[in-house]
Amino acid sequence: MKINSYLMFNGNCEAAFKFYEQCLGGKITMMMTHGEAPSAEHISPEWHDKIMHACLEVGDRLLMGSDSPSGDSETPQGFYVQISVAEPAEAERIFSALAKNGKVKMPLEQTFWSARFGMLTDQFGTPWMVNCEQAT
Numbered sequence: 001m002k003i004n005s006y007l008m009f010n011g012n013c014e015a016a017f018k019f020y021e022q023c024l025g026g027k028i029t030m031m032m033t034h035g036e037a038p039s040a041e042h043i044s045p046e047w048h049d050k051i052m053h054a055c056l057e058v059g060d061r062l063l064m065g066s067d068s069p070s071g072d073s074e075t076p077q078g079f080y081v082q083i084s085v086a087e088p089a090e091a092e093r094i095f096s097a098l099a100k101n102g103k104v105k106m107p108l109e110q111t112f113w114s115a116r117f118g119m120l121t122d123q124f125g126t127p128w129m130v131n132c133e134q135a136t
Helices: 013-024 088-099
Strands: 005-009 027-033 051-058 061-067 081-085 103-109 114-121 127-133
Touching (some): 005 013, 088 103, 088 114
Antiparallel strands (some): 103 114
16 A cells, blocks of 8 residues: 545646656656546636646655645645655755745754754645654
């Protein structure tokens, strides 16, 4: 079993996933619009260019998402998308990239459990934790 995060957006999923692809060094392996789906006739025409499903592959993990024409997208609450990396420089690069036009909740710094740890909400409203474990 694998558990992956699925993010909902109010029309900016494509921009968010292109941003995440750059920040995380992953690869978008799927991006289908509502207009390309068999159910397109049931979706309002102004949503045809919005994303029905996106998939970003990062290592052996997936980050998935879509735009929700029914208004089901809510402000994320009670969770963070957590990233673990092995090198402090990589933690700093990712944290800095995700924080662009976002809001840092806890600056990336050394803690008693990690070489680097920080929390932020990105420009699309997604909450992130970036962690770089201590060398053993």
